[in-house]
Amino acid sequence: MTTSPTADVTTSDSPGVSGAEIRLDRVTKRYPNTSAPAVEEFTMTIPAGKIVVFVGPSGCGKTTTMRMINRMVEPTSGTITIGGEDALHIDPDRLRRTIGYAIQQAGLFPHFTVAQNIAVVPGLLKWDKKRITARVEEMMDLVGLDPGTFADRLPRQLSGGQQQRVGVARALAADPPVLLMDEPFGAVDPITRGNLQDELLRLQSDLGKTIVFVTHDFDEAVKLGDKIAVLGDRSSIQQYDTPDAILANPANDTVAGFVGAGASLKQLTLMRVRDVQYSSDEVLTVTEDEHPATVADRMTKAGRTYALVVDARGRPLRWVHVRELAGRSSLQQAGKPVGDSVSTQSTLQDALEAILTEGGRAVVTGSRGEVVGTIDITTVTDVIAGVREEHGVGEAG
Amino acid sequence: MTAVVELPGVSKTSAVERRPSVTSRSERFRLFFQPIAVVVIVAAVVIWALTSDLNANERETLNLPTIMSLLGQHIVITIVVSLLVVAIAVPLGIALTRPALKWLAPVFLAIANIGQAAPALGVIVLFFLWSGIEGLWAVAIPLVFYTLLPVLRNTMVGIQQVDRSLIDAGRGIGMSAGGVLMRVELPLAVPLILAGLRTALVLAVGTATLAFFVNGGGLGELIDTGYKLQLNSVMYVGAVLAIGLALLVDWLGGIAERWLAPKGAE
Structure with missing residues (x-):
């Protein structure tokens, strides 16, 4: 390449850039x-x-x-x-x-x-x-x-x-x-x-x-x-x-x-779940071997009506409502299975799809499939509103 | 024959493996049996003629040295004509597809069309009367004129039918105009150029039988002698040899088309 006319051109300083302006x-x-x-x-x-x-x-x-x-x-x-x-x-x-x-x-x-x-x-x-x-x-x-x-x-x-x-x-x-x-x-x-x-x-x-x-x-x-x-x-x-x-x-x-x-909607394909503020503390996770009574107690204390049952490695299994816990001896089989979940790598478009199928809130999983939080419809709408504001849609009228 | 210059959208790269068609199978069959049939029939006729009871007049012409020498002359005429045709028509065809010279294409195609439309014998005799020369060149030069068109036209069409996007790609990655011509346009035009040459060769072999009119020798002399002296066996040998040679040349052209065409080209 030493004989080529653009071999010694100025390239950008950042690593991994071999292009020329x-x-x-x-x-x-x-x-x-x-x-x-x-x-x-x-x-x-x-x-x-x-x-x-x-x-x-x-x-x-x-x-x-x-x-x-x-x-x-x-x-x-x-x-x-x-x-x-x-x-x-x-x-x-x-x-x-x-x-x-x-x-x-x-x-x-x-x-x-x-x-x-x-x-x-x-x-x-x-x-x-x-x-x-x-x-x-x-x-x-x-x-x-x-x-x-x-x-x-x-x-x-x-x-x-x-x-x-x-x-x-x-x-x-x-x-x-x-x-x-x-x-x-x-x-x-x-x-x-x-x-x-x-x-x-x-x-x-x-x-x-x-x-x-x-x-x-x-x-x-x-x-x-x-x-x-x-x-x-x-x-x-x-x-x-x-x-x-x-x-x-x-x-x-x-x-x-x-x-x-x-x-x-196209904008949602540009952003990933990891880029937005999904809630990481709002979900109460419980493991299958916990006793329903203890779980119900924890839920009442935390003021939650739903808890997320996870397996031994923290992967999501089922949503369980506090009412379903009464009179049960085990969490096995209790609640509604988690259908669609999203990873932090997913686009917001995928997240929206999952939120809609899951009825307003989707589980967010990390790189090993473990629960890291949830994302809901208001998060998505807030993001869109934020982007539009950032690019001056409001001012432009 | 009309001058077809443009063949729109002939070659498109396709991922589909092309299956041998019926025509290519019949072509393969022909490539195999044509030379065998020709050799057998020609040999049979020549052997029959040479071994039958010949009178003195017949013996004068129907002997192996005379036949071989006339056949040799015929082949030399054909080779000279084809070499000249390739040397003239291919470069001319290339030149006439270059943007700068494109406007000249109709002129040259018209000239070549006239050359082919005119009766070969007329062209040969006119050239002889005009130039006064006799022998090989008196027949080779008019025949070049007569057989130029198929090679010229096929060279032009062959180059023009190369997908424009290939030329664009070639220039776009930094090949020179000459590089694109030599490495892309010409190789992809080879099948059509060879097809044109095959036609030209067959025309040349056929019309070379007229060479005896201007003292050019060739197998036409056998036919002429046989006719004038009413020696049917001599006419048979001359005619069968001329036909056999034409079929063999056609066969050689077919072989060349098969082996010289670039792989992957249509």
């Missing part, structure tokens, strides 16, 4: 014989090591904007710098070898094996054979494809999801600081798509690349983006903010239209 300054693309420019005066800073998602309707210029970063589309005017280096004054082919590029349907060469496809960019950079072989294996491991099984296969022998993984591996093979992804998961089924998204997030948490991701799917943008840029006609920036802020307070009707119905 991208700055676009009044970038315009005007095609000949058209009155309106395709992209007009686009100015944006894409922070190093973050995923920025361009989202907008078809034909709004989001792909054109992204393709100007690696000069697949040559800007008519404006400047683009990557890690402080002027991208418009580097030979385009050399520039592109330092920018990962993944597109819809992967764009794998059908007559190259998986390994040959991944090896293209290292080969262009004249790495020696041994290093390329090692790198290809490393990349295949990284995207979860066993090199022994898949290295010599042809793309058409892979499923859509596997092809997409190879596409990502090829884009990352030369360890570029910047990765451009143009609807890379657009052509796969929803389940595979979800898996690929999860995997991209996992990769990104290790790699810390600067990723520009284009999609027309707002939910995908919310899931993947550190920041989202909602783009309108001629790639005009309608709003450029965190998913949180955009969901809580869409800047205008265009953004609101794109966010669509259920913004608050």
